[in-house]
Amino acid sequence: MSDVRTVVVLGATGQQGGSVAAALRADGWAVRAVVRDPSGHRARSLSAAGVETVRGDLGDPRSLRTAFSGAHGVFSVQPNSGQAGSGVTDEDEVRFGTAVADIAERCGVAHLVYSSAVTAGSTTGVDHLDTKNRVEAHVRSLDVVGTIIRPATFMELLLTPGTGLDRGHLSFLMRPDQTMRFIAVRDIGRIVAAVFGSPGRYAGRTMEIAGDALTGRALAEHLTRAAGRPISYSRLPTALLSQDEVLGKVAALVDDGRLAGSANLDVLRAAFPFLLRFERWLAGPGAGLLDEALRSPDAGLAPR
Ligand SMILES: NC(=O)c1ccc[n+]([C@@H]2O[C@H](COP(=O)([O-])OP(=O)(O)OC[C@H]3O[C@@H](n4cnc5c(N)ncnc54)[C@H](OP(=O)(O)O)[C@@H]3O)[C@@H](O)[C@H]2O)c1
Incomplete structure (x- = not known):
């Protein structure tokens, strides 16, 4: 009998779940991805990479119970209710996140990792961010070993095509001299794999995670070097x-620091x-995105 333990990954056809599935596989875990369409392109890529795919939906508790059965761990991430066109309301996000935690508890899952966001921890007044506080509180109320990660803003968000990089300009949320923390999506997966690998160290913890702290000016300097042409920032x-x-x-x-983040990068x-x-x-996992963003015509897509 194999002693390889299984981790169920939600959102594996998306950014965080995809990164988590890849990192867990690289560390030797068996990975079971809950996907809405097992015949879709992304689900088939997961299968090709050795990930078991099972049909399921965050809105269908029965499918989650089946998927979680016999699993050692569950990685929980919900689609962004704040993203235009996601079709997910704030209430959906909370319902999905609490259902995953409840079912993980009932199925006797040994370790639940919930991906929240850097802004959690206080009420922000932004409904699609405050959803995370509500799910975090629920996770903590349950009798399940849990770790909560709070990722900083994704580096990938900076290179959203259609935001003006083709014209040599980047606009984002901080002032040119203000620092904000960012994380590469790839590293979220590696951190989650490390968390599942060392439950004794991470059980019960809530961790803000980030890989760099950058001012707007520093962003422009890095982008200018990587693009080989001037990129300004405002x-x-x-x-x-x-x-x-x-x-x-x-x-x-x-401005008040809550979205800018405060993770201690040396410790991380x-x-x-x-x-x-x-x-x-930018020179590695982001190179393709940079190339695409530099070639995509400005469509006035402001980040959210
Ligand atoms: N962007 C940032 O800087 C940032 C920072 C911190 C935290 N966050 C948070 O990150 C989360 C989004 O993570 P992400 O960017 O990895 O998401 P993503 O790339 O948009 O992927 C969403 C995933 O959820 C799946 N999904 C959607 N609805 C589902 C349903 N009803 N049942 C089962 N699966 C469903 C999608 O599957 P399909 O392939 O079937 O659509 C996809 O795999 C949000 O909660 C956001 O607030 C974002």
């Missing part, structure tokens, strides 16, 4: 931040030496 226009209530609140969370790098700084990410 904060998103004040008019936009005052017209768009949610975006204005999100920028205020950078000591625990997770693989953590990529932005410069190395």
